[in-house]
Amino acid sequence: MTQEAPQISILILNWNGKEDTIECLESVQKIDYPNYKIILVDNGSIDDSVTIIREKFPQVLIIENGANLGFAAGNNAGIDYAISQGADYVFLLNNDTVVDPKILWAFIHANEKYPDVGIFGSQIYYYKEPKKIWFAGVQWLPSQARFIHTGCGNIDNEDVKEIQFSEYICGCALMVKSEVVKKIGMLEPKYFLMWEEVDWCYRARRAGYKCLLVPESKVWHKISSSFSGGDKAPHYQYFWWRNRLLWVERNFSFLEALSIYKVIFRDILRQLRKYFNSQSGSQERLKSQAALQGVKDYFFRQFGNCPAWVRSPVKQ
Structure with missing residues (x-):
């Protein structure tokens, strides 16, 4: 490892998103850092x-998975390759983002101050509202069995640059x-999409590492190209x-998980009420149906991608 500028592999996952990916790559090429490589992993587009990305960016290494393996397994292919080639760090970056040119130096300088950190995260802004914060760390609320985003929706104050530890990094x-x-292994492929980075961060923390949010490392995100319709999309609800x-099962003791499951069971009952109180074929019914399918598939140990009907629901 070069002490002044350790090798960083930037890993971008693409699935039928050439327009976003091209803009992301153009942004990444402008990064001010002397020792980084760009790896594009294509998930069976x-x-x-x-073809277009290879022609436009001949210096970018492309790994073709041949199928949509999801966020976890798709990125794992790139992570494995990057580490095998001597990367000191691997930077996972969504293809629907653009980055600040100083993004990597911000991470490296933070690591110099906090050497016990294992996972670093950028402060993420809305692409269409460049000063508005989307992600600046999270807090876990046991009583609600969910995380809240700290600072989400706030307008950035350029004078406030507090580095903070976070439960997980986006x-x-x-x-x-x-x-x-x-030390801890790759992302867990069972998740396919969503919660896999939360699991990864919790595993890192159990291994003695910290997760650090670095405000001077800035990213602008198009919320969200993975889910047309955002959190209203049935497949978002499913995952x-x-x-x-699955995350609770893997990251808490039996007694801790039991108390969390009680809260989740209450939430499931609410989804059931929403399902039966909504009109057949309505968006609300489809959302609840997908959420309940996700619960069912968890108990029947059906992991990986969602059922086809969830991703492309047919209104009845």
Whole structure:
């Protein structure tokens, strides 16, 4: 490792998102840092993403997975390659983002101050509202069995640059030390999409590492290209509900998990009421149906991608 500028591999996952990915790559090419490589992992795109990106960015290494493996397994292919090539850090970056040119130096300078940190995160802003914060760390609320985003919706105060520790770092812009991956393993593929970075961060913390939010590392995110319709999309609801249950199972003791499951059971009852009180074929009914399918699939140990009907629901 070069002490002054350790090697960083920037890993961008693409799935039929060439327009966003091209803008992201153009942004990444402007980063002011002397020792980084760009790796694009394509998750089986059926558009002409790979052909166009290869022509436009010949210096970018492209890994073709051949199928949509999801966020976790898709990124794992790139993480494994980056570490095998000597990367000291791997920076996971959503393809629907643009970055500040100083983003990597901000991470490295933070690591010099906090050497016990294993995972670093950017402060993330709304793409269409460049001063408005979307992610600046999280807090876990046991009584509600969920996280709250601290600072979400606030307008950035340029005078406030407090580095803070966070329960987890958003996978949209997350840099991990290679030594951490070697110690705790890769992202868990069962999640497919959502909660996998939360799981990763909790595993890192149990291994003795901290998670640090670095405000001077800035990213602007188009919320959200992975979910057309945002949190109203049925497949968002499916993954959120199923994977929250899986995350609790994997990261808490039996007694801790039991108390959290009690809260989640109350939430499930609310979803049932929403389902039966909503009109057949309505968006509200589809959301509740997908959420309940996620709960069912958790208990029947059906992980990975969601059922086809959840991603493309047919209104009845």
